[in-house]
Amino acid sequence: MALGLTIALLGGALAVVLGGIGSAIGVGLAGQASSGVMSEDPEKFGSLLLLVALPGTQGIYGFLSAFLVILKLGLTGGSPVAVNFYQGWQILIACLPVGLTGLVSGIHQGKVCASGVYMVAKQPKDLMKPVIMAALVETYAVLGLLITILLLNGIKL
Amino acid sequence: MAVAEMLKVELIAPARLKSPLLKKFQQAALIQIEESARELPHEEMSINEIDKLHTLEERLHQAIVYLKAWSGQSGFKKLLTPRPTLNKNEIETLRHDSTWLKILQTFEALKRKRDEISAQIRQLEREKALLQPLASLALPLDKVEKFKETDFICFSLGTLPLASLEALEEHLRHEPFWAGEVALMAKRIVMGVIYLKEKEYDVREVLERLGWEPYSLSEFVVSFLKKGETAAQVMKRLDQERENLARAGAEIDQEIKNLTGHLEQLMKAADIITNELRRQEAFQRLGRTQKTIYLKGWVLAENKEKLISLLQPYQQKIYLNLSQPSPEETPPIALDNPPLFRPFELITRLYGLPQPRSLDPTVYLSPFFFVFVGLAVSEAGYGLIVSLASLAALYFLKSKGGLRTFLKLLVYLGGANILFGSLVGGWFGYPWRKVLLIDPLRDPLSFLLLALVLGFLQVWFGTLLNLLQEIKKKNYSRAIFVDGGWLLLLPSLIGAGLTGHRLGWLLAGLGALGIIFFSSPARNPVARFFGGLYNLYDISRYLADVLSYSRLLALGLATSVIAMVVNTLARTAWGIPWLGWLIAGFIFIGGHLFNLGISFLGGFVHSMRLQFVEFFSKFFRAGGRPFQPLALEGKYIEFE
Numbered sequence: 001m002a003l004g005l006t007i008a009l010l011g012g013a014l015a016v017v018l019g020g021i022g023s024a025i026g027v028g029l030a031g032q033a034s035s036g037v038m039s040e041d042p043e044k045f046g047s048l049l050l051l052v053a054l055p056g057t058q059g060i061y062g063f064l065s066a067f068l069v070i071l072k073l074g075l076t077g078g079s080p081v082a083v084n085f086y087q088g089w090q091i092l093i094a095c096l097p098v099g100l101t102g103l104v105s106g107i108h109q110g111k112v113c114a115s116g117v118y119m120v121a122k123q124p125k126d127l128m129k130p131v132i133m134a135a136l137v138e139t140y141a142v143l144g145l146l147i148t149i150l151l152l153n154g155i156k157l
Numbered sequence: 158m159a160v161a162e163m164l165k166v167e168l169i170a171p172a173r174l175k176s177p178l179l180k181k182f183q184q185a186a187l188i189q190i191e192e193s194a195r196e197l198p199h200e201e202m203s204i205n206e207i208d209k210l211h212t213l214e215e216r217l218h219q220a221i222v223y224l225k226a227w228s229g230q231s232g233f234k235k236l237l238t239p240r241p242t243l244n245k246n247e248i249e250t251l252r253h254d255s256t257w258l259k260i261l262q263t264f265e266a267l268k269r270k271r272d273e274i275s276a277q278i279r280q281l282e283r284e285k286a287l288l289q290p291l292a293s294l295a296l297p298l299d300k301v302e303k304f305k306e307t308d309f310i311c312f313s314l315g316t317l318p319l320a321s322l323e324a325l326e327e328h329l330r331h332e333p334f335w336a337g338e339v340a341l342m343a344k345r346i347v348m349g350v351i352y353l354k355e356k357e358y359d360v361r362e363v364l365e366r367l368g369w370e371p372y373s374l375s376e377f378v379v380s381f382l383k384k385g386e387t388a389a390q391v392m393k394r395l396d397q398e399r400e401n402l403a404r405a406g407a408e409i410d411q412e413i414k415n416l417t418g419h420l421e422q423l424m425k426a427a428d429i430i431t432n433e434l435r436r437q438e439a440f441q442r443l444g445r446t447q448k449t450i451y452l453k454g455w456v457l458a459e460n461k462e463k464l465i466s467l468l469q470p471y472q473q474k475i476y477l478n479l480s481q482p483s484p485e486e487t488p489p490i491a492l493d494n495p496p497l498f499r500p501f502e503l504i505t506r507l508y509g510l511p512q513p514r515s516l517d518p519t520v521y522l523s524p525f526f527f528v529f530v531g532l533a534v535s536e537a538g539y540g541l542i543v544s545l546a547s548l549a550a551l552y553f554l555k556s557k558g559g560l561r562t563f564l565k566l567l568v569y570l571g572g573a574n575i576l577f578g579s580l581v582g583g584w585f586g587y588p589w590r591k592v593l594l595i596d597p598l599r600d601p602l603s604f605l606l607l608a609l610v611l612g613f614l615q616v617w618f619g620t621l622l623n624l625l626q627e628i629k630k631k632n633y634s635r636a637i638f639v640d641g642g643w644l645l646l647l648p649s650l651i652g653a654g655l656t657g658h659r660l661g662w663l664l665a666g667l668g669a670l671g672i673i674f675f676s677s678p679a680r681n682p683v684a685r686f687f688g689g690l691y692n693l694y695d696i697s698r699y700l701a702d703v704l705s706y707s708r709l710l711a712l713g714l715a716t717s718v719i720a721m722v723v724n725t726l727a728r729t730a731w732g733i734p735w736l737g738w739l740i741a742g743f744i745f746i747g748g749h750l751f752n753l754g755i756s757f758l759g760g761f762v763h764s765m766r767l768q769f770v771e772f773f774s775k776f777f778r779a780g781g782r783p784f785q786p787l788a789l790e791g792k793y794i795e796f797e
Contacts, residue, residue: 050758057759064718076725128507132769135762139708142763146605146711153601 005073005080007088011095012069015148018099019062019141022106026055029110033117044120047127051116054134055109058102061145065098068152081157094151101144109137159517161493162458163784165482168451168468170475175443175450178471179436179787184245185467186788187460189489193444193453207441210434217427220264221420221793227410228417239555241421242795248429257426260419267413274406281399284377288395290316290340290347291388298374298382298391311354314372316345321367328367334360347372424793432789439787455488455784488513490781498523500566503559508769509779516626518777522768525615529767531573532608533712533760535582535597536720537589539753540574543567557795570761581607582713585749586720597714598721605710612706612771613647616699619775620644626776634675639692642671647699669693702771708763716756723748 034048069091074081083091116130166188170178182188243251251257291298301314317325319341329336334352341347352360374382382391444451456464461479468477482488490510492502494517501523511517534540547567550556556564578584580594581604588596597604620643627636646668653661677688727745731737773779789796 053755053758057755060719060755061715064715064722067718067722128765131762132507132766135766136770138763139705139766142708142711145715146707149711149714150601150605 004083004085004088007085008069008073008083008091011088011092012066012073014092015069015095015099015102016059016062016066019065019102019106020059022103022141023056023059023062024106026058026106026108026110026113027052029107030055030113030117033114037117037121041121044124047120047124048117050127051113051120051130051134054113054131054138055106057138058106058109058141061098061141062102065095065145065148065152068149069095072152072155072157083157087155087157090155091152094148094155096148097144097151098141098148099144101140105137105141105144109134109141112137159493160511160513160515160781161491161784163455163482163488163491163513164458164461164479165486165488166452166454166456166464167478167480168454168475170450170452170471172445172448172450174471174474175440178452178475179439181467183432183436183439183787183789185463186786187464187467188454188456189784189786190439190442190452190454192442193451207434207437210430210437214427214430214434216261216265217423217430220261220268221423221427223268224264224413224417224420224423227414228420240791240793240795241424242797243425243428243791244797245789248789251425252429252433257419257422260416260423261426264413264416267409267416271406271409271413274402274409278399278402278406280377281395281402284375284381285392285395285399287375288378288388288392290342290372292340292392294339294388296349296387297385298378298388299384299386301374306354309354310351311357312349312351314339314347314349315364316342316347316370316372317364318345318368322346324367328363332356332360332363345370421794428791428794428796431792435787435790456786457491457784482513487782489784491784492517492519494519500562500569501526503562503566504765504768507765508773508777510781510783512778512780515778516622516776518622518768518773521618521622522772525611525772526764526768527569527573528577528611529709529764530570530760531577532581532604532611532709533764534570534574534716534756535578535713536585536716536753536756537575537578537582538585538749539716539756540571540576540578542571542753543757544571544575547571570757582717583720586717586724597710597717601710601714604713605707608706608709609703611709612703612767613651615706615767615772616702616775617644617647619772620647623776638671638675642668642675643695643699644668646672646696702774705771706767708767712756712759712763715759716752719752719756720749723752 030052034044034052037048038044070076072081072091073083112134113130116134119130120127168178182190291301294301306312325336332352333356334350336348336350339347339349350360350364378391381395386394444453456479464479465477468475490513492505492510494502498520502519504522504526505511505517505519531540544567547564551561551564551568554560554564574582579589579592581597583589595603595607620640624636624640624644627633627640646665649661649664649668652658653665672693673686673689675689676692677685679685679688723745726748727741730741730744733740
C-alpha cells in the first residue's frame with residue numbers, strides 16, 4: 001500500500017522536476033541572450049520578456065500534471081486514496097510523457113528563443129515570427145501533456 | 158474580400174508640374190510610385206538638397222528627443238495623450254514659417270553652451286582631484302612651480318610607491334639628501350626631496366630605482382593659480398568656480414526647459430520635413446527628360462475615379478493611362494476585407510501577404526482562429542477581462558494602425574472565450590454547470606473529439622480552397638482529380654471506418670484512383686502510376702495535421718487546471734487566521750492574472766501555428782509585397 005503511494009508520488013515529482021529543469025535551462029538560455037541585447041537597447045525589455053517567458057510553459061505543464069496526481073491521490077483532502085503497487089507504477093509511467101518531453105523541448109525551445117532574441121534585436125517588428133518558431137518546438141511538450149492527462153484520467157484507483 | 162484589385166498608372170507630365178503633382182499625390186495617398194528613373198544627364202534636384210533635408214530632419218529629431226526628456230511627462234500619461242494633429246492646409250504655411258527654425262537654432266545654441274559648461278565642470282573636477290594629494294602642503298603652489306633650484310641645492314616634488322619607503326629610509330642614512338612626506342595617496346606617497354646640486358646625478362639615479370615619478374602641476378592649474386596660494390586655497394577656488402558654472406548651467410537648463418513649450422511645433426516641422434524628403438525620394442524614382450516626367454505606379458481600382466478627379470485640373474497638360482496589369486507584372490498587395498474580418502488580417506500579414514492574383518486567406522481563417530483561441534484558453538472570466546481591457550484601451554488610447562487592429566482582435570478573442578469558456582471551460586476556474594456542454598476535466602475524450610473534428614474540417618476546407626484556386630488557374634485535371642480525390646477520400650475513409658459501409662470504401666477508392674493517376678507530373682505512365690502511389694502516402698501527413706489539433710484540448714485543460722490550482726491555494730490561504738482573506742485575495746488575483754497571461758499567449762500562438770502550418774500549407778503561398786502609397790505619415794503627429 002505505502003509502496004504504491006510512494007511510487008505514484010515519485011511520478012508526480014518526476015513530472016514537475018523534469019519539466020522544471022527543461023524550463024529552467026530554456027528560460028536561462030533565452031534570458032542570457034536578452035540581457036545581452038538589452039545592454040545595448042534597454043527599450044526592448046517588453047518584447048524580449050515574451051521570448052524569455054516562452055520556454056517556461058514546460059515547467060507549468062509538469063506542475064499541473066503533478067497537481068492532477070495530487071488530486072487523484074486525494075492528498076489535498078487529508079484522506080489519501082489507497083494505491084496498490086501496480087497502480088503506483090501506472091501513475092509514474094503516466095507522468096513520464098510530460099516530464100521527458102518537457103525536459104528536452106524546454107531546452108531546445110530555449111535555444112530557439114535565444115536566437116529569436118538576436119533576431120528581434122535586428123528586426124524589432126518581426127517579434128511574432130520567432131515566437132511561432134518557438135511554438136513549433138513546444139508542440140511536443142503539449143502532446144506529452146495531453147497524453148499524461150489522458151493516461152491519468154484513464155487509471156482506475 | 159480578397160486581394161484588392163490594382164490598376165497600373167502611367168503618367169506623363171511637363172517637368173514643371175512635378176512638384177504640385179507629387180504634393181497632390183502625397184496628400185491623397187492614392188498611388189505607389191515605382192522605380193522608373195532612367196539615366197538622364199539632366200538632374201533638377203541635386204543630391205545636395207536631399208542631404209540638406211536629411212540634416213535638417215536629423216537636427217529636429219535630436220532636439221525633439223532632448224526636449225522630450227525635459228518635458229517631464231510620465232510614461233502612462235504620455236500613453237494617454239493623443240498625438241497632435243495637423244491640418245493638410247497648414248503644411249505649406251508651417252513649412253515656410255521660420256519660427257520653428259528659430260526655435261531649433263535657439264535650442265542648438267543653448268545646447269552647445271550647456272555642453273561647454275558641462276565639459277568645463279568636468280575639467281574642474283578632474284583638476285581638483287589631481288591637486289588632492291597636495292592639499293596639506295603649506296608651501297604656496299607658485300613656489301612649487303617656480304622654486305626648482307638655487308645655486309647649491311635642488312628641490313623636486315614627486316611620488317614614490319609605498320613599498321619602497323623602507324629602502325628610501327635606508328638610502329637617507331647614507332646619501333646627502335633630505336626627503337619629506339607631503340601626503341598619502343592610495344598606493345603611493347607624495348614627497349618633496351631636497352638635495353645638493355653637485356650630487357644631483359646620484360640622487361636622481363637612486364630615486365629612479367625606487368620608482369620615483371616627478372609630480373608636476375597641470376597647465377590649467379598653473380594658469381589658474383594666484384601668487385601665494387596653497388593647494389587647499391586653489392582647490393577651494395576651483396570649487397567656487399564649479400559652483401558658478403553649475404549655476405549658469407542650471408539657468409541654461411531652465412531656458413531649455415522653457416523651450417519644451419514649443420515641442421509640438423518642432424514635432425510638426427520634423428514630420429513635415431520627413432514627408433518632404435519622402436516626396437523628394439519619390440521624385441528620384443520618376444523617369445525624367447529635360448521637359449517631361451514619367452511616372453509609373455499603382456492605384457487601387459476602387460480609387461480610380463478619385464485619381465481622375467484629382468488630376469482634373471491638369472487634364473489638358475498631362476497624359477494619364479490606367480490599365481490592368483499584364484501577367485508578367487507583379488502589382489503590390491493590399492488586403493480588402495469587410496470590417497468584421499479586418500482585425501484578422503493581422504494574422505495573414507504576419508505570415509506574409511498573398512501573391513498577386515491569389516487568394517486572401519483572412520476571411521477563411523477568421524472563424525477557425527476565433528474558435529481555436531476560444532477552445533485553447535476556454536476561460537470565460539479571462540475572456541471578459543481581456544475584452545473589457547481591450548475596449549477600454551481602444552477608447553482611451555486612441556491609437557492608430559497596428560496596435561488598434563491588435564486591440565480589436567483581442568476584443569474578439571476575449572468574446573470567443575466568454576462563449577467557449579462558458580460552454581467547455583469555466584469562469585475563473587468554476588464551471589458554469591447550466592450551460593456547460595463538455596466538462597474537459599471529467600470528459601476529456603469528448604473535447605478531444607471536438608478538437609479533431611474541427612481540425613479535420615479545417616484541413617479539408619484548406620484542400621477545397623486549393624481546388625478552387627487550381628480551377629481559377631485552369632489546372633482542371635489537378636483540381637478535380639487530385640484535390641477532389643483527397644476531398645472525397647478523407648471523409649469517406651472516416652465514414653467507412655466508422656460504419657463499415659461498403660459505399661464508404663468505394664468512394665475512398667475512387668478518390669485514391671484520382672490521386673494515383675493524376676498527381677504525378679511525370680509523362681511516363683509507369684513512373685506516373687508509382688509517383689501517384691507514392692503521393693497517396695501523403696495521407697499520413699493529413700493524419701498528422703488533424704492530430705495536431707489535439708493541442709486545443711491540452712491547452713484548454715492546462716488553463717482550467719491552473720485556474721483550479723489557484724482557487725485551491727486561495728481557499729487554503731483563507732483558513733489562515735487574521736490575514737487569511739488578504740493572502741487569499743492576493744493569491745486569487747495574482748494567480749488568475751498570471752494564468753490569463755500564459756494561457757492567452759499559448760492560445761494565441763498555438764492557434765496561429767495551426768493556421769500557418771496545418772491550414773496554409775494546403776493552399777496558401779505568401780510572397781506579395783505590400784502596397785505603400787506615397788502618403789503623409791507622421792512620426793509624432795497625425796495628418797488630418
